[in-house]
Amino acid sequence: MKILVTGGTGYIGSHTVVELQNKGFEVVIVDNLSNSSADIVDNIEKITGVRPLLEVFDLTDFDKTMDFFTRHNDIKGVIHFAAYKAVGESVEKPLMYYRNNLVSLMNILESMIANKVENLVFSSSCTVYGQPDELPVSEKAPIKKAESPYGNTKQISEEIIQDSVKAYDVKGIALRYFNPIGAHESALIGELPLGVPNNLVPFITQTAIGIRDQLKVFGDDYPTPDGTPIRDYIHVVDLAKAHVIAVNRMIEGKMKKDFEVFNLGTGKGYSVLEVINAFEKTTGQKLNYKIVERRPGDVIEVWADPTFSNQELGWKAEKGIDEMVLSAWNWEKALRSKNKD
Ligand code: UFG
Secondary structure (H helix, E strand, O other): OEEEEEOOOOHHHHHHHHHHHHOOOEEEEEEOOOOOOOOHHHHHHHHHOOOOEEEEOOOOOHHHHHHHHHHOOOEEEEEEOOOOOOHHHHHHOHHHHHHHHHHHHHHHHHHHHHOOOOEEEEEEEHHHHOOOOOOOEOOOOOOOOOOOHHHHHHHHHHHHHHHHHHHOOOEEEEEEEOEEEOOOOOOOOOOOOOOOOOOHHHHHHHHHHOOOOOEEEEOOOOOOOOOOOEEOEEEHHHHHHHHHHHHHHHHOOOOOOOEEEEEEOOOOOEEHHHHHHHHHHHHOOOOOEEEEOOOOOOOOEOOEOOHHHHHHHOOOOOOOHHHHHHHHHHHHHHHHHHHHO
16 A cells, blocks of 8 residues: 655654554655755665655656656555744745645645545644644634744645545545654654754754753743743654554545544643753753743643544554653764764
């Protein structure tokens, strides 16, 4: 059973390729390598014993995308990760974000429809909820106006899929991720931020290993128990497994509606200081950090109600915060020792 994974050499994509292969799926990756490296395929092969096919091209190229689907006319499902994802950059370069994230999605959908590929799993985000009025946040919570062009591309993408599902022979599942962190236990794949990381955990591990001097904690005057913002961190391997279940649900015809949405989170929130404490405790590393002013655009607190995903998908996040931060640290160490060779 052949599955296309776009962005399959990226962070969440590569972990999903591994879990798909573990379940016996044949995987074809399409990636333009704009934020990842072709070597990842070697490491996926080391983990699973199977080398996924990688085709390098840009999904914003309509002709290449259509040609790909015509050649691979036995694809049973598409898991679409390939997108730009930096919130701050999207504010600076909105048109680059709209073009890349939306044009690629439309090209994929048109090519799927022309080639009778019905099943699309889409990589969405809890950013569509903004600061929710009620916590934990369920899939029924209202969509808030996007805080950034990046967030807006996720909202618009969900709408494009929803409209396409109504009009054509295509079905969609949008998976709304909370905060994915951590790495595969082999330490062969993980997050590879380009330049200075925006996200908390890569910044923590890079500081601990000595690449960054100091972690800045963006504000401790929020209305939360310790004053720092709260997020629902989820291990990337748990997240990857949900994609396998979602694509299987589609292929096996188990969807209840032609467009479904699921939250992927643990249901438990941790503050920034709690993540730092978990890191220090599990790794034995003392972290150099200081409290600075708030980062504009940060929500105060958000965590998932994963009940619907747990019940409908039969999926549950299994790994706790200690395992998440420890795996991120093991990945960071493996990465740096490899770079020294
Ligand atoms: N933080 C710091 N210092 C840092 C980096 C982050 O204190 O150097 C804090 C942030 O202020 C926030 C928490 O750590 O309170 C988590 O920040 P991340 O940047 O790791 O994650 P966000 O929740 O801000 O961002 C995530 C995804 C985005 C998505 C967004 C929606 O990475 O793709 O959720 O809210 F758009």
